[in-house]
Amino acid sequence: MxxxxxxxxxxxxxxxxxxxxxxxxxxxxxxxxxxxxxxxxADIGPPAQPFPDDPRLKTRYGDFSEADAANxxxxxxxxxxxxxxxxxxxxxxxxxDKGMRINLEGTKKILDACRQQADCPRIVFASSVAVYGxxxxxxxxxxxxxxxxxxxxxxxxxxxxxxxxxxxxGFIDGRALRLPTIVVRxxxxxxxxxxxxxxxxxxxxxxxxxxxxxxxxxxVWLLSPRQVVACFxxxxxxxxxxxxxxxxxxxxxxxxxxxEMLAALTKxxxxxxxxxxxxxxxxxxxxxxxxxxxxxxxxxxxVMGFRADQRFEDVIEAFIEDDLGGTFVE
Amino acid sequence: MxxxxxxxxxxxxxxxxxxxxxxxxxxxxxxxxxxxxxxxxADIGPPAQPFPDDPRLKTRYGDFSEADAANxxxxxxxxxxxxxxxxxxxxxxxxxDKGMRINLEGTKKILDACRQQADCPRIVFASSVAVYGxxxxxxxxxxxxxxxxxxxxxxxxxxxxxxxxxxxxGFIDGRALRLPTIVVRxxxxxxxxxxxxxxxxxxxxxxxxxxxxxxxxxxVWLLSPRQVVACFxxxxxxxxxxxxxxxxxxxxxxxxxxxEMLAALTKxxxxxxxxxxxxxxxxxxxxxxxxxxxxxxxxxxxVMGFRADQRFEDVIEAFIEDDLGGTFVE
Numbered sequence: 001m002x003x004x005x006x007x008x009x010x011x012x013x014x015x016x017x018x019x020x021x022x023x024x025x026x027x028x029x030x031x032x033x034x035x036x037x038x039x040x041x042a043d044i045g046p047p048a049q050p051f052p053d054d055p056r057l058k059t060r061y062g063d064f065s066e067a068d069a070a071n072x073x074x075x076x077x078x079x080x081x082x083x084x085x086x087x088x089x090x091x092x093x094x095x096x097d098k099g100m101r102i103n104l105e106g107t108k109k110i111l112d113a114c115r116q117q118a119d120c121p122r123i124v125f126a127s128s129v130a131v132y133g134x135x136x137x138x139x140x141x142x143x144x145x146x147x148x149x150x151x152x153x154x155x156x157x158x159x160x161x162x163x164x165x166x167x168x169x170g171f172i173d174g175r176a177l178r179l180p181t182i183v184v185r186x187x188x189x190x191x192x193x194x195x196x197x198x199x200x201x202x203x204x205x206x207x208x209x210x211x212x213x214x215x216x217x218x219x220v221w222l223l224s225p226r227q228v229v230a231c232f233x234x235x236x237x238x239x240x241x242x243x244x245x246x247x248x249x250x251x252x253x254x255x256x257x258x259x260e261m262l263a264a265l266t267k268x269x270x271x272x273x274x275x276x277x278x279x280x281x282x283x284x285x286x287x288x289x290x291x292x293x294x295x296x297x298x299x300x301x302x303v304m305g306f307r308a309d310q311r312f313e314d315v316i317e318a319f320i321e322d323d324l325g326g327t328f329v330e
Numbered sequence: 331m332x333x334x335x336x337x338x339x340x341x342x343x344x345x346x347x348x349x350x351x352x353x354x355x356x357x358x359x360x361x362x363x364x365x366x367x368x369x370x371x372a373d374i375g376p377p378a379q380p381f382p383d384d385p386r387l388k389t390r391y392g393d394f395s396e397a398d399a400a401n402x403x404x405x406x407x408x409x410x411x412x413x414x415x416x417x418x419x420x421x422x423x424x425x426x427d428k429g430m431r432i433n434l435e436g437t438k439k440i441l442d443a444c445r446q447q448a449d450c451p452r453i454v455f456a457s458s459v460a461v462y463g464x465x466x467x468x469x470x471x472x473x474x475x476x477x478x479x480x481x482x483x484x485x486x487x488x489x490x491x492x493x494x495x496x497x498x499x500g501f502i503d504g505r506a507l508r509l510p511t512i513v514v515r516x517x518x519x520x521x522x523x524x525x526x527x528x529x530x531x532x533x534x535x536x537x538x539x540x541x542x543x544x545x546x547x548x549x550v551w552l553l554s555p556r557q558v559v560a561c562f563x564x565x566x567x568x569x570x571x572x573x574x575x576x577x578x579x580x581x582x583x584x585x586x587x588x589x590e591m592l593a594a595l596t597k598x599x600x601x602x603x604x605x606x607x608x609x610x611x612x613x614x615x616x617x618x619x620x621x622x623x624x625x626x627x628x629x630x631x632x633v634m635g636f637r638a639d640q641r642f643e644d645v646i647e648a649f650i651e652d653d654l655g656g657t658f659v660e
Contacts, residue, residue: 134575
């Protein structure tokens with residue numbers, strides 16, 4: 001079968017593509033494990049790290065939300081779709097119409113293209129904890145109302161409603177995963193308010209000093225890149241009836257404070273590395289970050305077999321192994 | 331100022347139009363009470379009861395979701411919009427694409443037309459308790475997750491997300507009201523599963539026998555036509571900052587069982603009238619109705635000044651007065 005990965009050249013998408021290539025098979029909507037003949041990567045441009053040379057890999061670079069593009073990505077051979085392509089939170093807030101076009105209308109086009117196929121393909125949709133916001137209970141669960149306070153979060157919440165209703169109608173076989181903050185992200189710090197959560201680990205391990213703009217007690221609800229890729233694959237493998245009346249699930253994660261992150265960094269890499277983090281508060285970042293939900297109960301996800309990381313030290317060690325070639329600057 | 335009422339020829343819309351004509355003024359987004367120069371009624375066709383002859387009243391019949399129609403309804407004079415037009419639940423379920431076109435895309439077109447105006451108009455959006463569904467807590471509140479189990483409910487939930495995000499961005503000044511089941515509806519029984527809740531009062535009062543397809547213990551979460559019109563007007567009058575971080579609110583209502591409805595009917599109209607209701611269960615209707623949420627806490631709405639009916643007898647008496655010309659068949 002063919003597997004489509006939108007946003008497949010991005011940070012998470014490309015890891016998912018590599019995991020699919022390595023695994024070589026996926027459970028189809030018939031319930032059987034089927035070998036993957038082709039992985040079609042759709043993204044706006046090529047990945048930061050080139051893909052391996054693999055005859056199963058096809059790439060299509062361009063805007064999937066334009067005109068008829070979605071219909072050209074999905075065909076009768078499409079057995080599974082991982083829909084990760086999105087305008088990220090900062091950009092969706094700055095350019096509202098672009099966010100709506102890609103995150104809402106683009107998602108609908110992908111679902112509609114799937115709906116036209118005789119064999120209802122499985123679709124795993126990347127949603128986000130950004131669907132939560134505003135006045136929230138101390139501990140969130142799957143029955144907490146979605147009251148997003150960003151356009152990105154609103155568009156993801158609408159995407160979830162589409163995935164649920166299209167699935168209920170039998171048009172698709174969808175699954176929507178609410179992703180925690182992903183730590184450790186490789187690359188450079190960016191304008192995202194969550195950037196610090198990766199930067200305070202990533203930069204020190206590469207010998208660079210870094211500022212933490214929030215207090216040591218700040219908690220982050222997080223999941224590692226390895227574990228989120230495992231969750232994507234697990235979501236596709238699950239039988240339709242494992243989802244019950246909702247196709248959405250908040251993925252498990254762990255709540256780790258900045259203090260705990262640095263303690264784990266000290267344990268893994270030594271005091272000298274952790275000492276490269278300085279604390280200079282940034283009121284702008286603080287205001288955003290202190291409004292985030294940091295504590296969740298994710299019983300539903302756990303019963304369904306989704307798993308979070310077990311120890312934060314493992315998250316750091318996996319980053320060193322996967323992104324720093326196994327070494328760090330002491 | 332001009333007031334636009336989409337769905338203004340419908341059962342609730344036409345009552346709202348009459349209430350606006352009678353009141354003659356409405357609070358504009360500037361916070362001042364302004365007189366209404368024009369009420370523009372947009373609907374697919376004329377109302378069942380002709381509107382009064384009033385120079386302030388303009389009508390535009392046609393599909394507001396088509397091409398540029400929304401832009402022709404909203405102008406710089408538009409000070410308030412009541413957006414009630416929708417494909418109802420049964421039809422949205424039977425014709426998915428029509429529901430999406432009117433209930434989701436049409437709503438977005440109305441919001442976009444308003445966004446283009448320099449003076450951000452107030453928009454009151456009619457949502458529904460159909461946004462709730464599936465596995466729900468025993469008593470619902472404003473923080474209960476929206477997990478609709480119909481396309482209508484999904485489209486209303488997406489409409490609420492749009493109203494919220496457009497308002498947060500300052501594009502519009504929106505308010506979304508989740509309406510309970512409206513009882514007593516005038517007219518004929520229809521295919522809606524909730525049809526019995528009005529029929530078991532309406533038909534006996536007109537001398538007709540009627541079947542109740544659900545048990546006497548069945549509860550209904552309801553609001554009268556008079557009270558919902560009062561809530562629409564109150565929603566438009568409220569200052570923007572009364573809404574806090576959410577522009578959605580579940581309206582107050584009352585939970586009344588079939589048994590309690592018939593007791594009130596006996597009190598108001600006598601035993602002979604109530605005896606016109608017979609009980610023959612309909613498993614199809616039962617299955618739908620028993621899945622509905624019947625108990626809510628609506629503290630947020632009450633703090634904001636929204637009010638439910640006080641006594642169910644009043645609901646029946648108002649129906650006799652408003653829809654039966656003050657008399658009934660004993």
